[in-house]
Amino acid sequence: MSAEHSGSPREDTVSLVDVLQEDEQLEEEASAVLGGSDSDHCSYPQGYVKRQALYACNTCTPKGGEEAGICLACSYKCHEGHDLFELYTKRNFRCDCGNSKFTNLQCKLFPEKEAANSKNKYSHNFFGVYCTCNRPYPDPEDQVEDEMIQCIVCEDWLHGRHLGCVVPDCVELQEMICEACMNHHPFLWTYAAHLAVPRAAEEEQQVKEESSGEEVKREAKEEEESTSNDSKAEASDGPSCKRSRQESEGGCRLKELQAIGQKIVQSGAVFWPSPWRSKLCSCISCQKSLAAAGLCFLLDESDTVLAYENKGKNSEQERGGHDPLMSALDNLNRVQQLEIIHEYNDMKTELKDFLQGFAAEGKVVTPDDIRQFFEQQQSRKRRRFNSGQFYCS
Template identity: 25%
Template sequence: MSDISASEYISQQNALEDEARGLMPWNPSHCTYADGSLRQPIFACLDCGEIGVCYSCSIQCHADCHLEELFTKRGFTCDCGTERQESKKGEFWCHLRQNLDRDVPSLSNRYSQNFKGLFCDCHNKYKADIDSTMIQCVLGLECNEEWYHCCCILKKHDHARHCLQSAIQNNQVPSEFPAIDYFEGFICWKCVSRYFTVFQALMSHHRSSDVIAHKVAHLTTFEPLGSEDEAPSLSKKRKRDSNTEQLFSIMLKSGYDKVLLEIKEDLEKTDKLYVFLQDIAPFLINDDPVYEFPEDSDNDISTYELGTKALNTSLDRDTAVAGIQAMDDIKKKLSDFLRPFAEAGEVVKEEDIRNFFELQKGKPKNK
């Protein structure tokens, strides 16, 4: 340990705490189950029955589980502590609600391959070193708000390796893909196909150019099973051409919600586009806020209190509580010890820190 001034040491510790709170800004003290169906961040727990749990439960109840971050899902109710959850850890099914019996799960929740840890039309697991660019469908009524690789949006291959290789070769975003910064929303070809007549009506509207930034073709091809370098035969080429479907996705311009609202207000109430925007996908024109958890604050919760709430039942509770309490106590004492150095602008030497900890060892423990 090199010599460092107390003020520099404190600044470093504050920076680390700020970084941690940037990654975990909310106070994980409230399970959203009782709040019902919400648009909220969801984490898939692959160890407890492929359930979806809220932000707080992902930390307090499933910290030692295999979790997959799904980001936001609309109309989702937390599954933690419900009959969908297969395994129980500790005394309670949900440690925040402290329910001894499992609660009734929501019937409105929708589940997809995401809850198995799979994404996109290539059905692959997310790989952070490769999949840095994935786009979520803002409509999601057919795909359940799926996340897609840009290369898979353009073209579906029978073999997932093609998608991954294309992502690497094109630096995540294929050259023919629209620039990410030039559109605000994306609707996948699956959702467009389900409501094809609605999107036909939108594209034929005189204000369509104010809404749609790009129309991107999605070609479904049937690849030969031979070598990638092998030239396909004429018969295979004809088969591929005859099985090509005219599917497409659309990219929406910035502020598309306001324009869609204006379009809707000028339509007859019996118009299919009006019905779609009014009853089927009102979130495309109305504010659809994400549930806000209470923000964490140093004044609201101490290290001891937060640690106590985040305890896993794999540890003996008394031992864990004692350890966390000791950690909080030593943090306060170290701050008090460093304060005179900081006020005087003096350098804290290695021997000063060592003497501090030696002094703590010689003191009797608080009960």
């Protein structure tokens, strides 16, 4: 997604502070989304990748045809110059590039692909539209500033104002399940009554008043059972957490919560705090139910987009530790190394001083300013060369 200038002189100039801040933010976002994906090799041989950055090509698979998704590398190598929809990330997806959905294109990176990927899941996102309003993003006809939030179940993106609830603070640290997915999997409402982010103080207080008596009884019963069974558990299996004993004894946390009967208004999207997945029941019965519903990923805390983004950022930081300049210097002799290092340090210092002057005076940097700076650099380099100046050890 990009923005275009209308061509007026003022729109071609921006403050240095704005440039630096925008560049830093874009780099961080790119590292988060793309850092965990390979930009050189098609992901198809890896099978159904747990989570990866995906794109849809409007040039090759326009609306009215079959949905198809391509990996990061194929978006660069096979679809350069095409009209692409950025899908952010999707889970358990295998690259479609060049398969039967593409009538006039063969994958340049991995041409030997099966006709279709039967386990891939598609949505209207692959045609560049999102939310319940079925609109593109960004939407040229929508003048309302609103954030888009991804449902972790259907992985569609929805406008905050179309979620049927108030978007909580620190939403970037939370996960959201849309109302349609909550209703499609009703057992999630039981968990929501106990684990979800409270929607409003009044609603939270009402729920507490309705269930406080039963909650106290349940906690007392659990404490009594825990105390009586501690010695047996330690003697047989050694120390273990309450969740482990519950699973080994066949207890079901979901049934316990259902028995409590705590209520929640069953409408609108639901937001969940970051540790909520670890509190879901993983007894054999629940595992089978989740598998049948295609929701096994809910028990996997590494499935979250936040975990994927952190992996991308860490990978980018590791790659950043290998300076390409230093790698190139290894192939030069000592005299050449010193000359290059001197030139590099000179230019870095002068560019920093040049830009700091603009920042201190609150001025903008124009293309002419940058051009003039490098012309001066070239002029100084020629003067040093003509004077016979060089460096050696």
